[in-house]
Each structure stands twice: as structure tokens, then as C-alpha cells.
Amino acid sequence: MSPVTLALVGSGLRGQSYARYAVASGLGRVTAVAEPDPYRRAAAAREFGVPPEHVYADWTELADADGRLATAAIVATQDQLHIGPAVRLADLGYHILLEKPMATSERDAIAITEAAERNGILLAVCHVLRYTPYTRTLRQLLESGTIGRLVSVQHLEPVGWWHHAHSFVRGNWRRQDTSAPMLLTKSCHDIDWLIHLFGELPDRVASFGGLTHFRAEERPAGAADRCLDCPLETSCPYSAKRLYLGCLGDAEKEFWPLSAVTEKHTEEAVLDALRTGPYGRCVYGGDNDVVDHQVVTMEFPSGASCSFTMSAFTPMEHRRTRLMGTHGFIDGDGATLRVVDFRTGEERTVDADPGAGPTAGDGHGGGDEALMDAFLAAVATGDASTLHSDAAESLATHRVVWAAEEARVTGTVVRLTAPGPALGPALGPASPPEAAATTA
Numbered sequence: 001m002s003p004v005t006l007a008l009v010g011s012g013l014r015g016q017s018y019a020r021y022a023v024a025s026g027l028g029r030v031t032a033v034a035e036p037d038p039y040r041r042a043a044a045a046r047e048f049g050v051p052p053e054h055v056y057a058d059w060t061e062l063a064d065a066d067g068r069l070a071t072a073a074i075v076a077t078q079d080q081l082h083i084g085p086a087v088r089l090a091d092l093g094y095h096i097l098l099e100k101p102m103a104t105s106e107r108d109a110i111a112i113t114e115a116a117e118r119n120g121i122l123l124a125v126c127h128v129l130r131y132t133p134y135t136r137t138l139r140q141l142l143e144s145g146t147i148g149r150l151v152s153v154q155h156l157e158p159v160g161w162w163h164h165a166h167s168f169v170r171g172n173w174r175r176q177d178t179s180a181p182m183l184l185t186k187s188c189h190d191i192d193w194l195i196h197l198f199g200e201l202p203d204r205v206a207s208f209g210g211l212t213h214f215r216a217e218e219r220p221a222g223a224a225d226r227c228l229d230c231p232l233e234t235s236c237p238y239s240a241k242r243l244y245l246g247c248l249g250d251a252e253k254e255f256w257p258l259s260a261v262t263e264k265h266t267e268e269a270v271l272d273a274l275r276t277g278p279y280g281r282c283v284y285g286g287d288n289d290v291v292d293h294q295v296v297t298m299e300f301p302s303g304a305s306c307s308f309t310m311s312a313f314t315p316m317e318h319r320r321t322r323l324m325g326t327h328g329f330i331d332g333d334g335a336t337l338r339v340v341d342f343r344t345g346e347e348r349t350v351d352a353d354p355g356a357g358p359t360a361g362d363g364h365g366g367g368d369e370a371l372m373d374a375f376l377a378a379v380a381t382g383d384a385s386t387l388h389s390d391a392a393e394s395l396a397t398h399r400v401v402w403a404a405e406e407a408r409v410t411g412t413v414v415r416l417t418a419p420g421p422a423l424g425p426a427l428g429p430a431s432p433p434e435a436a437a438t439t440a
Contacts, residue, residue, distance in 0.1 A: 001380045003029040005070040007094065009059045009085050011035040011044035013256050014099050015076030018126075019048060021369045022074075027376040032069040034059040034085075039263050059085040068092060072122075072379050075099065078172065079179055083108040086123075090115035095122040095379045097372075101188045102394050104180040106402055109395050116391040124375050124387050125394040128367030129193040129319075131374060134334055135367075137352035138323075141330060142197065146339060148327030150198060153306040157190050160316025164292060165238045166257050168312070169214045170279045174288035181405045182290040183207075184398070187310050190319065191296070191404070192397040194306055196388070197323070201396055202298035202306070204415050207408035209294030213312070219284035226280045228271065238283045244270050296404045318365065334365060 006028050008019050012035075022028025030048035034056040035041035045055045054069055056062045059077070062069065063085070072095040075085050082103050086096055096116070102125045103109040116123035129135060142150060159168075168186070173179045183191075195201060224230035227240040234242075244261055247253035247270075254265045262273040274280030292312040299305050318334020331338040337350040374386040384390065389397075400416065407414040 001027070003027055004072055004376045004379045005029055005031045007032040007034070007062060007070040007073040007089075008044060008048070008076075009034045009062065009073055009089070010076035010078075010081075010099075011037075011040045012076060013259060014126075015074055016040075016044065017368055018074050018076065018097060018372055019044070021372040022376060023048065025369075025373060025376070027373065027380070030070075032056070032062055032065075034062040043263075060088075063088045063092060068094060071095060072097065072375075079185060080104050083111060086112045087115040090119050090121050090123065093119060093121060095375075096124070097375050098123060098125050100126045101180065101184050101401075102391070102398060104184065106399060109398050113391040113395045122375070122378050122384055122387070123391040124371070124378070125389065125391070126368075126371060127189060127192045127196075127389060127394065127397075128371050129189050129365075130196050130367070130388040131370035132365045132367040133370075134318075134332070134337075134352040134365055135193070135196075137350060138321075138330070138332060138337060139197070141337065141339065141350070142323070142325075146328055146341070147323065147325030147330055149304075150323060150325050151304050152324040153194060153197070153304075154322040155190060155194055155306065155308045156314075156320045157187055157308070157310045158314035158317050158320070159186065159310060159312050160314060161237055161312060162243050163257075163316045164312030165214070165240075165283050166243070166260070166279070168290050168292070169238075169283045169286055169288045170240070170281055171260065174286065174290060176289055179290075183294055183296070183310070183405050183408075184401050185290075187294075187308070188398060188401050190308055190310070191401050192389070192394070194298070194308060195397050195400065198300055198302075198304060198306070200300050200302060202300050202400060202416060204299040204413055205296065205400060205403045205407050206413045207294060207296045207404040209291045209310075209408055211289060211291050213292055214283050214286075214288055216284060219282070223282055223284060225282055225285050226275065227282065228274055228280060230282065240274050240280050241271075244274065244279065291408075294408065298400070298404075 006022055008015055008030050011033055019030050030050055032054040033041060033044045033050050035044060036057055073089045074097045075082060076099040079101055086098055090096060102112055167173050168182055173185045179185055220232055223232050227233050233239050244258055247258040248265060258265060261279045262269045294310050296308040321332045323330040327342050329340040335353050337352055339350055340347045377386045378384050403414040403416055
């Protein structure tokens with residue numbers, strides 16, 4: 001097959017990663033770039049060999065070009081900016097790989113879904129956890145009846161203390177008004193993945209959590225506004241100086257998280273960025289307002305239940321999941337699965353080694369690469385079966401996230417009305433709920 005031509009809309013860290021996987025696989029070729037940051041725009045054009053006439057500072061310029069510049073587009077702009085390019089490019093006939101979350105509001109997500117459906121294009125939201133070797137192995141165990149009927153799940157997303165400080169206290173996702181609630185920006189991955197395992201949408205959702213630690217009331221006496229000036233810096237677990245200088249010399253860490261702080265990977269450049277930019281600020285003195293811990297509980301029409309915990313106060317490592325069935329138990333750590341059979345008493349360990357770590361910098365346990373391969377194959381052949389969800393199913397799982405956040409804010413149990421058909425063991429595309437949620 002000839003490589004699928006790609007327009008890269010947003011050449012930040014996520015956009016770069018997807019484009020690099022596409023090119024490295026030989027299945028994709030970048031033919032146009034739209035990126036407002038001049039450094040990243042020039043770097044992407046140079047890396048992917050994009051001619052100057054197809055390099056744009058704004059996605060609208062790419063959309064206004066004569067004729068389509070590619071068969072598909074990678075839309076990896078900031079979250080609140082997904083709606084414009086996703087709808088317009090769908091209307092122009094581009095197939096779309098859309099970074100998660102698909103949108104920051106239900107209204108925008110509906111508009112994107114409708115654009116994909118009326119134009120008959122493929123649209124895949126980057127729910128990369130669905131595509132990992134670990135998930136594939138776990139799903140095979142569940143579908144084979146190894147533990148009987150799935151009744152209850154406990155799932156932990158260990159965000160990591162330094163990662164939370166980087167992205168959700170100092171970084172672009174620190175505020176709901178400029179981004180979205182953390183459950184959406186960080187954990188729509190996990191809610192989608194859990195629904196993927198159960199094969200059905202929940203009908204009741206509750207949630208608790210808040211911003212407990214990263215606020216002014218928790219600021220230690222004597223702390224300065226910036227880490228470089230702080231007498232407590234050496235003993236602070238959230239020291240920006242220790243975190244970012246420690247990335248120098250490590251290629252993976254220089255790509256992420258350091259490239260979010262400065263494009264120049266020298267000690268002088270890092271110190272300058274920490275002196276003047278947001279990543280050098282005290283974690284107790286910023287303008288962040290997203291939660292640092294949250295619990296979501298879900299009840300499914302089948303009677304099964306699930307609890308999900310997201311916490312900043314952990315190491316950054318693979319998700320951990322306990323799955324309890326009528327005939328057995330599975331305990332997973334992102335790489336291996338401990339399987340206990342109640343009928344025989346047998347206990348075994350199944351190796352599902354992803355071959356990569358859990359972070360964005362190393363490809364989410366193989367999920368980024370597998371998603372890219374599946375999307376390019378679907379576009380090249382016109383066969384959507386390689387994709388594990390479509391726009392409608394992504395809208396449905398995003399609606400669960402919005403319901404959970406409503407439950408947290410209002411202190412109520414939210415009932416999802418008309419949750420739609422069961423997604424089934426193979427989890428093919430599902431229709432979205434007709435209505436979003438009501439408060440019980």
C-alpha cells in the first residue's frame with residue numbers, strides 16, 4: 001500500500017509522536033503542517049520534509065487551500081480548539097485522528113460526531129489504552145470466560161506526583177476555564193477503557209474529589225514564588241529545578257517533559273525557563289484549580305459495579321486494575337496479569353509485557369503506535385474494523401465523564417438516561433445515548 005498522506009494540525013508533543021510513528025512505520029507520510037508556534041512549525045516541516053507552501057501558522061489556512069492536501073488529518077491542537085479543525089476538515093472529506101478528549105463540552109463533541117457521520121469519514125479519538133498489548137491480553141481472558149461473568153472492578157490511575165505538578169499545576173491543563181476538568185483531560189482514557197472492558201455503558205454514576213494539596217493554604221512557611229529562589233527547594237518533592245535539570249542528557253525525558261518547558265536542552269535554557277515561565281512557579285502559588293484526586297463509581301445495567309481512583313500522590317507508573325468475576329479474579333499491573341480460578345484453585349501469571357512504559361513520552365505502553373497503525377490501515381483499506389471505537393462510541397464514553405463530573409460538583413448520583421444498547425463482547429461501534437444525564 002502507498003503511505004497514507006497526513007496533514008498535521010498541531011505539532012506539539014502529541015502531534016509529533018503520532019506523526020513520527022506514522023512515518024517510521026512506512027504507512028504514513030506528512031504532507032502539510034499547521035502549527036502556531038514558529039519553532040515547532042519549522043521543526044516539524046524540516047523533520048517531515050514538508051514543502052514551504054504547505055506549512056501554515058493556522059489550521060484555517062490549511063483548510064482554505066485549494067483541494068485537500070492529504071487523505072487524513074491528525075488533529076492535536078489544545079483541547080478547547082478541537083472543534084474548529086475537526087468539523088471543518090471532516091466537511092472537507094479528511095479522515096481524522098483526534099487527540100483525546102474529543103472536545104471539552106458535550107455540545108462540541110456532538111458537533112464533531114455529526115460532522116464525521118454526515119461526511120462518511122473515519123474519525124478515531126486517541127483512546128490509546130484500548131490498543132495496548134496489555135489490553136488485548138486482558139480482553140482475551142475476559143471474553144474466554146476465564147473468570148466467569150465480570151461483576152466488579154477496582155481501577156487506579158497513578159498520575160504521579162511530579163507529572164501532576166508538571167501538567168496539572170504548572171502546565172496547560174491546570175485550569176478548567178482554559179482547558180477542562182481533570183477527569184476529562186487526563187482520565188477520559190480510563191473511563192473509556194473501563195467501559196471497553198465491561199462492554200456496556202453505566203446507568204448510574206457518582207463521584208467525589210477535589211483540590212486538596214496544591215493550593216495556597218498548603219504552602220510551607222518561607223516558600224518563595226519560584227523554585228530557583230526558594231530556600232526549601234532541595235527538600236521539596238515538587239522542585240522544578242530538580243525535575244527539569246534532571247532531564248538533561250536523557251533523550252526520552254528531553255522529549256517529554258522537558259520540551260514542554262524549553263525547546264533548547266541546555267542548563268542555561270532550563271534555568272532561564274524556570275526563572276521566567278510557568279514551569280518554575282511554586283506549586284502552592286499558582287492559578288491552578290483542577291482536582292488532585294478523584295473517585296468515580298459506576299453501576300451498570302447488568303448489575304456490575306466499578307470504582308475508579310485517580311490520584312496525584314503516587315509514583316508515575318502503569319495503571320493497576322483488579323477484576324472480580326463469578327468464577328475467578330484478575331489482578332493487573334499494566335505488564336502482568338495474576339489470574340486466580342475459583343473452580344480449580346489454580347493461580348497463574350500471564351505476561352502481557354507492553355515493551356514500553358506508561359507515559360506519553362514512551363508511547364503509553366505501546367498504545368500510541370498500535371493506534372496509529374490501526375488508523376492508517378483503516379484509511380488505506382476503507383475497513384474501519386481495525387479501529388476499536390468510532391466517533392459515536394467516543395461521544396458515549398465522554399458523556400459518562402461529564403456525568404461523573406456533574407456528580408462530583410453537585411454531590412449527587414447522576415443517572416444516564418437511555419444509555420443505548422450493550423456494546424457487546426467485541427465492542428463494535430455503538431450509538432450514543434439520546435440524552436445526557438439526569439440527577440437522581
